[in-house]
Amino acid sequence: MIWLFVLLWPLIGIKPEGLEVAATFSLWWKIALGCSFILVIYQLNSIGAFKFFTKPAGAAVGGVGKAASAMPATIWVLAIMAFAIAYPHLFGRYAQDVAINCMIYVCLGLGLNVVVGLAGMLDLGYIAFYGLGAYTYALLSVSYNISFWICLPLSAAVAGLGACIIGYCSMRMRGDYLAIVTLGFAEIVRMVLNNWMSLTNGPNGITAIKAPGMYWPDFANGFTFEHIWLKKLTFVYYVVLALVVFTIIAVYRLNHSRIGRAWEAIREDETAAEVMGIPTFYTKLLAYCTGACFGGMAGAFYAARMRFVSPESFTFLESAMVLSMVVLGGMGSIPGVILGALALIALPEIFRDFELYRMLVFGGVMTLMMLFRPQGLLPPKRRMKADKKD
Known part of the structure; x- marks a missing residue:
């Protein structure tokens, strides 16, 4: 005291x-x-x-x-999806805006979860790929008028390429050394975005970014397709919901695949994994690039949502926030990362009246979590079983 x-x-x-x-x-x-x-x-x-x-x-x-665990997982998934679909019709604009921000961070947290939670690599510069994806869509939208849906995989590819370049030079490092390299890479990206005036407009950012659009059937004058911009908050909500669902399915499939088992083997003991025949360098590089792709897609949506990007949105504090979500929820756990994002994004909005003390409470809660539940709020079942055996 x-x-x-x-x-x-x-x-x-x-x-x-x-x-x-x-x-x-x-x-x-x-x-x-x-x-x-x-x-x-x-x-x-x-x-x-x-x-x-x-x-x-x-x-x-x-x-x-016991009663909840006895109920099939499909029922829970359908119930959560039904609530998520009905959410914009049950709550107002402010609640929808908070939900959109939460889902952006869910995508970022799940992408970082591949790197930190599954492969066990400490990444302090993950927000750089978020920025690369956002600026890729911003430049392609403003300069070449390319659709959001075409730019979405392109933004993921650019972020993955950036991860491949930096990862090829640094994946042989471990622990704190890798964390320092990734942190330096994030600062390099931010400084380039801040100083390359002819391309990124420097600290002024890029404006007039187009929102996502889609073609809708129109029967007024026969059967034609009308192009509409998804600027309404409800439409934007459903776009990011689809992106979250895609990210969850992709990360789940990766986690339960052979490559996911290889990532977990590297996380537990990299030397033993290499002795067992796993090409650790290329497997870690694949994890790093895969996580970056999800960050690039989230960045593209962020640019389309805000219709403005600037380097101030991609600072180290954002990387620390995403990493805190993964650690708080449980490394390697998809529901844990979702819960961590909700805890760190939605709860501060609920306690907005205590704005002066929010970060103080946040630091205290994180300290207590690391002392009394270091495995996170919802750790993966395999890790919980291993801890019980130990």
Whole structure:
């Protein structure tokens, strides 16, 4: 609590007119009282003072969990998809906008999950591929008037090519060395985007990017096809929903394929995997390029959604945020990454009234997670079984 006071004082107590202690202390004593109450409850629970309540509650929760696990996974998938499709008709514009942002980060988190969660490579510069995809679509849309649907795979290919170039030079590195190289690559990309005025317009960014479009059958004057721009927020929501569904299916299939098993073998022990005959260099390079492709597609949609891109949108903080989603949700787990994205994007919007303390709470929650549940909120089942055996 003393350390918390030291952190809160610069945040609240430093005013233009001088130092203030009263405002910091008025908040600090409430937090201290709450933490003391939680500590007392925890100690009482550890000696069994609440067994009369926790035992039947635990049995009830276990019964609900067994009933939920007994239900076929197809039912859950259909129920979630039905809710996702009906979401724009149930909530307003603000909720739709938050959902769109969440799904963009779901795509980014799943792409990084291939690199970090499956292949076990620490990537601190993943946001560079997000920027490459966004600028690829921006330049092709503004300069050559190419459709979004054609630019979507092109953006993924450009991001994958960038990953191939940097990965070919760095995939023989491991651990912190690889993280430093990827971080440097992200900064190089950001500086190039910020200074190449003739191509990217520098810090001013690129404007007038076209939204996604589609042809719709028109029966007013016979049977013709009318081109419409998907500028309405509901249409944009369904576009990113389709992109999320595609990403989830692709990552799931990769995870349960032979190449996915090879990635997991490299993650657990790269030397043993190489001895068993896995070409570790090219397998890691494939994981790096695959994750970059998903980031490039998310970047193309981001450019189409905002219709404006600038280098300020692709900073290291964004890379750290995406990596936090993967770690918080559970590395290698698709539902975990989705839950991590919801936790880090949707929850701050819900607690917007506490904007001053959001990052402080975020740091505290991440610290507690790493102490008490380092495997994440929803770790993959195979890793949970391995941990139980250990």
